[in-house]
Amino acid sequence: MTTPDPDGLLAEQLLRLTRRVHRIQKRHLEERDLGVTPAQSRLLRTLAHYPSPPRMADLAERLEVVPRAVTTLVDGLEANGKVRRAPDPANRRVTRIELTDDGRATLLELRGARRSAAEEILAPLTEKERQVLGVLLDTLIDGDAAPRC
Amino acid sequence: MTTPDPDGLLAEQLLRLTRRVHRIQKRHLEERDLGVTPAQSRLLRTLAHYPSPPRMADLAERLEVVPRAVTTLVDGLEANGKVRRAPDPANRRVTRIELTDDGRATLLELRGARRSAAEEILAPLTEKERQVLGVLLDTLIDGDAAPRC
DNA sequence: AGCTCATTGTTACCTATACTCACAATGAAC
DNA sequence: GTTCATTGTGAGTATAGGTAACAATGAGCT
Numbered sequence A, B: 001m002t003t004p005d006p007d008g009l010l011a012e013q014l015l016r017l018t019r020r021v022h023r024i025q026k027r028h029l030e031e032r033d034l035g036v037t038p039a040q041s042r043l044l045r046t047l048a049h050y051p052s053p054p055r056m057a058d059l060a061e062r063l064e065v066v067p068r069a070v071t072t073l074v075d076g077l078e079a080n081g082k083v084r085r086a087p088d089p090a091n092r093r094v095t096r097i098e099l100t101d102d103g104r105a106t107l108l109e110l111r112g113a114r115r116s117a118a119e120e121i122l123a124p125l126t127e128k129e130r131q132v133l134g135v136l137l138d139t140l141i142d143g144d145a146a147p148r149c
Numbered sequence C: 001a002g003c004t005c006a007t008t009g010t011t012a013c014c015t016a017t018a019c020t021c022a023c024a025a026t027g028a029a030c
Numbered sequence D: 001g002t003t004c005a006t007t008g009t010g011a012g013t014a015t016a017g018g019t020a021a022c023a024a025t026g027a028g029c030t
Helices: A006-032 A038-048 A056-063 A067-079 A101-122 A125-141 B007-034 B038-046 B056-063 B068-079 B101-122 B127-142
Strands: A083-087 A095-099 B083-087 B095-099
Touching: A006 A038, A006 A101, A006 B007, A006 B101, A006 B127, A038 A056, A038 A067, A038 A101, A038 B038, A056 A067, A056 A095, A067 A083, A101 B007, A125 B007, A125 B127, B007 B038, B007 B101, B038 B056, B038 B068, B038 B095, B038 B101, B056 B068, B056 B095, B056 B101, B068 B083, B095 B101
Parallel strands: none
Antiparallel strands: A083 A095, B083 B095
């Protein structure tokens, strides 16, 4: 491989890998035929991390996305009965997003799809390598110094 | 960090890192104010790898994208005078894509932007760690067994 | 009380990327 | 020369995200 631009390579690698991950996840998702787009799936998963229903703004922050984007995602999920918008009694500006039973069921299937997709993608790496990769990625995501391993 | 879904974590990490890379690259690009979108930038860079002007289909394959997508990208670049569509004398079906002088100049600035962006992103990693990361990513992209390091 | 300002979600619109399908022009094979 | 494959593109769609303006609400100050 010719690498005349070694320092710009990371972005290209990430792009290609992200695309591969997308393809594989899409395939695993379609096998189960849940009516959920990748971004909606991410919102569902994020939703599961909260002990109590979060606000739209909370989701936007967690997803690193503008609040307006969350509206669209919740619209789609609500139309399919996966989540429910509930008013906050304490503050009438906020709407809290709750998982429905259907949403919870979807989430379980989603996890299965993700797990098998991840297994396929990570197959070429040993357990140790996976850990190293995870640490390196986390370091870059956070942008601070790496824990020297 | 709570990781109830360790096997699905990679996709999330990749997504976040890719987004961070996008943000940083965008910032570095905007400082120079080239009129080029990220995908167009990628096409320009890819173009530079060919010793002689490639066909649309070649670019599509190299970019891992459907040929129709290349049409749109080249349209944009051609409108801005960065590339030129040239007929192939030997086969009138194919159009070859050539870099213009302006495109070449843009490419140079692009490289600078990418280099400084990459420097910012990779700053927390040592040289050795960068190499390890590169190998791991390549392994996952190709999908075959990792070279044991 | 009332006035001002910040927060919250949303309406309306725009951009970027990439996809499918259909098709016209061309070349290749028999 | 009829048939079939290749090549690029028009038309339309989906997904993901962003900006700007705004209405409803809450909070703080006087």
